[in-house]
Amino acid sequence: MARKSDVTRPRLSREAIVAGAVALADAEGLDAVTIRRLAQEHGVTPMAMYWHFSDKDSLLDGLAEHLIEAVKLPAPTDAPWDAQLREVLAAFLVAVRPHPALANLTLRRILAAEPGLEIAERVLELLQRAGFTPARGAEVGTFLVCSIITLVAADPSPAPPRPEVDEDQARRDKLARLASLPPERYPRVIAAGPALVACRDGDDYFDLNIDLLVEGVRGVRRR
Amino acid sequence: MARKSDVTRPRLSREAIVAGAVALADAEGLDAVTIRRLAQEHGVTPMAMYWHFSDKDSLLDGLAEHLIEAVKLPAPTDAPWDAQLREVLAAFLVAVRPHPALANLTLRRILAAEPGLEIAERVLELLQRAGFTPARGAEVGTFLVCSIITLVAADPSPAPPRPEVDEDQARRDKLARLASLPPERYPRVIAAGPALVACRDGDDYFDLNIDLLVEGVRGVRRR
């Protein structure tokens, strides 16, 4: 097997594997994250991965944990609960947004490790302060976090392939298809076409919808 | 190859394949939906599928379309926009909820066929009536639909395996893990444990969060 270099290769490690996997997922999508592919990129046999991870699923656990660890939870202040809630959700968004291909992995793994528990505790505390019972708070909090993840994950094409020229082209094609719909049946879809097809690289989309969530929480507070 | 019956087998069709795939996904999760497995269940060679679908992805397209077609859009009334929006979102939820394993497929395929376009048009119309510009309406509407899907898809374990006794056991284990956390660090996580771990089989969770979304839309309306 060809080594990465002729001299000694820097020892493999959990962290190095995870970092490589994250980079790979960012560049080519989650489907490109393969035991064999990662091994190859580290100049190593596929089976070498199994010393550091018991199986592929635990590798994905590692990726999710990596994302969740990156959340920089803002320090508690004496600002009102809704302002603080917005900050917490925004912090989560900021951490996850660079890795849309991995966002979905965090969906079911937030409560699996300490950093995620910290986030959950914080959200539940703010929701309790807002007047929710623990059960209601859990339901709302679960939904909030899931929504942030979806906000990020729902955006891109299933898996961004190599050339970003292609991606643009695909978007243009999609827009053209919308534009060619019968205008008497779908006037608003056509009018909104550019916004429906656009990639969410501005902050507007995220700001607006985080606001929507927080406003929603305020709205259902009394129940 | 063994036929499903000794006598002539009823001709294969797109619809039959999709129906089988939906049933399979409901029973054993999306991972069980395999070209080979479907072929076997129809008493047919794997390659026979490729007469009806160009590849697996177009089969998944078919599944998504099947779900979206099932949405029973309520007739327009002269009720206020927010009440109607709630009805539309609820209708979407009702159609998707029986098939959590397939919900995510609809995320990027709503605008691919006519029934989905109809839904989009309707949502955009209501949002326009609420005072949103087409662009803003598109951003909010996209998020609303994605949220409904997430509401359904985020719930179950990755893929429900065979015995539902196991599923209950897994839930109990997870709850026990939460309960054994240090109470001084995670008091609210522990208090909310049952609600965090519970399966969302009651309507409460969905009703509450649809309300949250509609209230959120009302909240961000003026911008």
Add this chain to the structure above:
DNA sequence: TCAACCCACTGTACGACGTACACGACCCGC
């Protein structure tokens, strides 16, 4: 009536995937 045709399906094969199992090589303290 019979050859021609096409639809729906078969058969075989290939490369990629996750991973079980057995086997080294390296490095450490004793």
Add this chain to the structure above:
DNA sequence: GCGGGTCGTGTACGTCGTACAGTGGGTTGA
């Protein structure tokens, strides 16, 4: 110098999607 962890190799198996080349049976035109 040597025995036992730590880390990695080599080989193999079963499963996946699917390319490509056949093939049989129903319909059709002469």
